[in-house]
Amino acid sequence: MKNLIIFSGNSNKALAQKICDKLSVRMGEAIVSKFSDGESNVKIVDNVRGKDVFVIQSTCPPVNDNLLELLIIIDALKRASARRITAVLPYFGYARQDRKVEPRVPITAKLIANLITKAGANRVLVVDLHVGQIQGFFDIPVDHLRAEKVLSDYFKKEPSQNLIVVSPDVGGVERARNFARKLGLDLAIVDKRRPKTNVSAVMNIIGDVVGKNIIILDDMIDTAGTLSNVVKALKNKGANKISAVGSHGVLSGKAIENLNNTPIDELIITDTIPLLPKKKINKIKVISMDKTLAEAIRRIHHNESVSVLFK
DSSP: OTTEEEEEOSSOHHHHHHHHHHHTOOBOOEEEEEOTTSOEEEEEOSOOTTOEEEEEOOOOSSHHHHHHHHHHHHHHHHHTTOSEEEEEESSOTTTTOOSOSSTTOOOHHHHHHHHHHHHTOSEEEEEOOSSGGGGGGOSSOEEEEOSHHHHHHHHHHSOOSSEEEEESSGGGHHHHHHHHHHHTOEEEEEEEEEEETTEEEEEEEESOOTTOEEEEEEEEESSSHHHHHHHHHHHHTTOOSEEEEEEEEOOOTTHHHHHHTSOOSEEEEETTSOOOGGGOOTTEEEEOOHHHHHHHHHHHHTTOOOGGGGO
């Protein structure tokens, strides 16, 4: 693996280091800082000419700063004659802006895909896109990893009786059905309406949750407003223990306050987004994606199939 080199921006260095440790490679040296006026400044210290380079950078808050860091690092590597550049985005920001929901609004997810491609990335590796069709926004190869196996293994290690998986909305049914199938469980669905951004209302619950232990599955936990409403609705329907599972713990706005005021037993998230110290509460458990991402990087480097990791 002497031609493999991994770099990281400032968004998720802890995960990047774990991945390097799994692969037994040294993280590439790069200086990623800011000028006094706030402009990002990047210098690649290591020689990358002819190398197979991976850049690990989640576009999580501060989203625009982390996105621009990624683009500038890619540009620097391209100009330094890297043989191949793979942008590794454990969390792909702007993914919820994937279509025109009303007139005169952008499709920002497509714009971000164009920017990454134009900056010089040759391929992209992502974890749990908000919607799978975003893969088609890129004109370069995309490997779309799922966190399902890592998250489902948590419940296999700590089995509980009378479990059922709940999708918090109709859009997440396919994801929840696959998760339920891995655990051999039944599925319930929440009929949710979203009158405006970051506001949701539970209309109905499809399925029997009375006396059941619940696993709510979502791709991201942002303000936790939807989660709070779903948990309260499930409790009102007679549910017992409630666990929530999210691939990405965005946890913005009043998320921690909402979680503290919600009768939820635990929230399991991955480390695609670093959990800040002020957001660490007893209800939150973090599971690492380092092993899955490291194996994907190894397979891409050796031109092996990555599809085995999707199963």
